[in-house]
Amino acid sequence: MILPIVAYGDPVLKKVAQDITPEYPNFVELLENMYETMYNAFGVGLAAPQIGLPIRLFVVDATPFSEDEDLTEEEQKELQGFKKAFVNAKITAEEGDEWAFNEGCLSIPDVREDVFRKSKITIEYLDENFEPKVETYNGLIARVIQHEYDHIDGILFTEKLSTLKKRLIKGRLDNISKGKIKVDYKMRFPNQKKKR
Template sequence: MKLPILAYGHRILKQKCESIDRKYPNLEQIIRDMWETVQNANGCGLAASQIGQAIRLFVVDSKTTYENLEEVGRQTFFDENDKGIRETFINANVIERSCGFWEDDEGCLSIPNLSQKVKRNWTVTIEYYNQDFEKQTQTFSGTTARMIQHEYDHTEGILYVDYLKPLTKQLVAPKLKKIAKGQIKASYPMKFI
């Protein structure tokens, strides 16, 4: 089921999320709904907090981004052996980040029609449980790592706009207020405060 995405301003988006176990009520349905919701919104990732569930769960689809890029873009934004992922992350924990950083435009389905440059680690190693609740430890780089870090931040109650420099924050503040009040148009269902 396509669910409305919570807009910037909802308290739950700033909340640190709780870990869950495999018996969490309706977990399979929540994951299915999240995939349907993110695809409907043409997004590349979605955290459970964005649909009103304060749990450590997010989905990432960098595979579609990879497939839609020309070869030059693939070489620029993805590591040589990375063809993108379509993965569910439960109870994720970042255990290592590379020293190397890169800056790129980032947006968020909870903050529609706004993107800003954000500095992220090029590589990240993360422990998590997949959709089948099998423990994983994986290292990701480039665009895939950026998407994972963005969604992981949601489980920590952090939004990408929290990384902006003070002057940039001031410049986007009026836009953020409009989003919080529902004074914007999005191409997918949203829930405003």
């Protein structure tokens, strides 16, 4: 089932999300719905807060990036079919040089900005079967994971921008929260005026 994506301005996007247990109700169905919602919006990642749930869960499918011709064949192979669910994740290390990449977010449609992030991460998490994992990722996969991880910590990519950039996009962010934007996927806008 395709769920509405929560827009910028909703308090759930600013909350630090809570861990969950294997007893979380309808977990398998929730995962399926998150993937379906993400694909419907042409995203490569989706965190539970973006569908209104303050829990430490996000899904990633980096396959669309594998078609980027600027990448090496090895990088393309690594991205192809990289699809994972991350439960109760904790990034334990961020290393390497910071590099800029033009990021966007399904909760902040039509806003894209360069964000600097470290190139390598180590992350501890539980997979969709609640099996513990510790893995290290580089490059675009690391970036997608960092972006989604920020969501479960209540951080949006716009907070990583310079003060000037934040001022320049403030009006657009206000319009997004009010639903004054055209989007081709289901969204829920926190400050939308009700039609009488």
